Amino acid sequence: MSAPATEPKQWNVGLIGYGEVGRILAEDLRKQEINVAAYDIKLRSDQSGRALRDHARQLGVTLTASHANLAAQSDFIVSAVTASQAVPVAKACADTVKKGAWYLDFNSASPGAKQRAAGMIDAAGGRYVEGAVMTSVPPYRIKVPLLLGGSSASALAPLLNQLGFAATVASDKLGVASAVKMCRSVMIKGLEAMVIESFTTARAYGVEDAVLASLKETFPGIDWEKQGAYFFQRVIEHGRRRSEEVREVAQTVREIGLEPWSSSGTAERQAWIADLADEGLFGERGSKGFARSADWRTEADRILGAIESKKRKP
Template sequence: MKTIGFLGFGEASFNISEGLRDEGLSGVRAFDAGWQREPYGTVVRERAERAGVTLENSAEDLIEKVDIVVCSISANMAVPVAQQVASFLRPDQIYVDLNSAGPDTKVEVEKIVAPHATFVDVAIMGTVPGNRHKVPMLAAGKGAQEIADYLNGFGARVTALEGPAGKASASKMFRSIFMKGYVMLLLEAVVAGRKFGLEDDVLVSIRDTLASGDFLKQANDMIARGVIHAERREHEMDEVIATLNSLDVDATMSVATKNKLAWCVSQGFREHFNAQPPADYHDIFAVLAR
């Protein structure tokens, strides 16, 4: 049985390792640069004890004792940490970059790691607490299928993508456009709604629109109609922004929406499709490729 070690033992590493332990994976190890410093050290030690994880004193000690190294830290540290530990890696090891970094960063890390070990770009595509090791993950790069097969043997949900490192993290970044933006749109809507005591009514209305039917069909129709009716909706957003300004409510998301609608107008979607929404939203890419 291959052994796994986590570089960084934050929320994601803890939850994933605890889930894997419950599925029968033993011998999980971790090194966290802050585990011997308080107050963070107490948190790390408590997590490790709860998950049955052995804490190592250094990254070198950790790497020496495991077959799979999983780097799970802050995205801005992905490259520096790879530079620090690359010389400790062995050709028979797999180095998994689990960080929420963009594809360019993952490619840069691969260049550092690949001369020493097999590199895998892994992206977490959901919320780890609650899902633990079963959170959906995507893997790309040379070792993607191998790591997917191994972790899935312990109940994980890793999908190996065909293609180079960076592809998995690219999918996560593009998903974040919606997921992070969606939360901020909701926030802007309820803050504005609060001015009239309508915040809950606004959420109910949104729920009734989005929670019915097949999401993929709904998304297709919303995108297809959105690009066709962009000019009218841009003018409607002018009214929204004016309303928010009159209420002294930050209109950042609404202004961005207006600007994106203006961009749609400039692409000439309405003219290309003769003012009729395309049946398949994929058809808009032909317009963008002109």
């Protein structure tokens, strides 16, 4: 097994998870002619895997057959999967990770989960660094604000920034960067869930205009029409991933001895919307205009229609 390349632009980069985040990173890295390989469990599916394979082929991204295969050939691994898979993916890579290879855990997992994943990678000779993505990736792409943590974070940060990342070191102690991310998500993901619940209920009672006017008076710096549409769109499109993240948020709160009542409710609301999306309520995933209505009322009416339909079922 060859030693990892020392120059970032000569790295073989391995992306575990070829969803929205993985594809964006692949695009921005391939623009720099960096070698990129990827693995995603969805590649096993004829339907969902086809779009991923087409995307990879267009970019020149090599697709591998397994986590282990990807780890064996990568100088720098980015794990960008759902929160619940952060530890299992680290375990799957540990047996074949190159000695000295970097392992950046992009996942929105609790500090405890990051510490468990780090133990596996470091024990195998890799260099684990936790990453906390501090806002939505698409607007910023590879330059999304990224906090790093762990004993290898200070060494990795300048190398990442040579590739176009916007990485800063939060702490050399594992868990600090993730704690910042998780505590922020209590607010952000909670606000998403509250807006969907508030706006949909207001729509049902016919008082949405009065509610929006009141919110504007209390928080004049927020365009609640625009923000509402954005929150509906993001949760409809990514509710499953968000619900898993918020369950990790709840675990983060629980780890300090505080009962995560708010976070647990947020996770349930996000998962509920994801279930409706999976049933096709909001249209076909990936279709033009999917969940991007300029008027959140369109989506609220669909939700209300689904509720009425379920009421009518015996």
